[in-house]
Amino acid sequence: MQTQVLMITIVFMLIMAIVFARVVRSVKSEKPLERIETKRRGMIWSMLIVGVIVSLGSLRQWPHSIPTAGSTKSEIVQVNATGAQWYWEIDTTEIPLGKTVVFNVKTTDVNHGFGVIDANGTLLAQTQAMPGYTNKVKYVFDKPGKYRVICMELCGTGHHSMQDEFTVIANTEELGG
C-alpha cells in the first residue's frame, strides 16, 4: 500500500511540475492577457478534477480494516494485558501464528502505552492503557519467535523496566487452548 501511495504521489507531483512549467512558459510568452486567463482557469479546473478523482480513488479504502487472516470469531485469540507501575501482566506467554489476536489492554493505576515489538525492535501494534477503560488492539503475527511488550508512555521512575515477552508459536496444537 505504501508503494502505491508513493507512486500516486510521484505521478501527481510530475503532473503538477508539468502544469507549473507550462504556466511559467505561457506567462513568459507575450500572449494577450485574456488568453492566458482562460488557459489558467482551464488548468485550475482540470487540476481540481484530477485532484478529486485521485482523492476519491485513493482514499476510498481508508481507513484500513485490520487484517483478520480469515479468522472466525471463535478463532480469535483473546489476550489480556494489564499495565501497572512498573510491569506488564499478560495472561499468556504463547500466542499462535497466523491467527487474529486481540489484546485487551488495561491499567491498574496510571496511563501506560502498550506496545508490541519484534526481535528487531520494530513496533507492530500499540494502544493506550487508560484507567477505567479496556482498549483493544488486533494483530496477526506472521513470524514465529519472541516478541516483547514495552511501555510507550513515561509513567514514572520504573518506566524503562516495564517489559514483558511472549512467544509466537507456529504449531498451535502445542497450546493448551
Ligand SMILES: [Cu+2]
Ligand atoms: Cu510506562
